Amino acid sequence: MLHLVTAIHSPDICPAASDSAKEIALPGIAALASKTTPNDIKLVGSWASMPGHTLYAVVDAPNAHLVNEFFVQEGFGSYSTVNVIPVVDIDELYQRLSNDH
Numbered sequence: 001m002l003h004l005v006t007a008i009h010s011p012d013i014c015p016a017a018s019d020s021a022k023e024i025a026l027p028g029i030a031a032l033a034s035k036t037t038p039n040d041i042k043l044v045g046s047w048a049s050m051p052g053h054t055l056y057a058v059v060d061a062p063n064a065h066l067v068n069e070f071f072v073q074e075g076f077g078s079y080s081t082v083n084v085i086p087v088v089d090i091d092e093l094y095q096r097l098s099n100d101h
Helices: 019-033 064-073 090-099
Strands: 002-008 042-049 054-060 081-087
Touching: 002 064, 019 042, 019 054, 054 064, 064 081
Parallel strands: none
Antiparallel strands: 002 054, 002 081, 042 054
């Protein structure tokens, strides 16, 4: 199951502006950059909006609880609000809608 993850922080605790936040953020960002995730979580992609203070990731995992646990363990929850939203790709949406007729 695909999940869209957003991790949003305020400018005052941005890792680019706060050394303490950067120290917490770097290991988690490094894990995403190297695609190092637990076996039950596959990173599809990750992006950052630096001016928007938001990190985005798409992961494939059995459930949202595992995804949330990973992002909290990697430190994102200590300086960001982490949201995990189950999503389907457009092909699956189309198939589901088409099969309803």
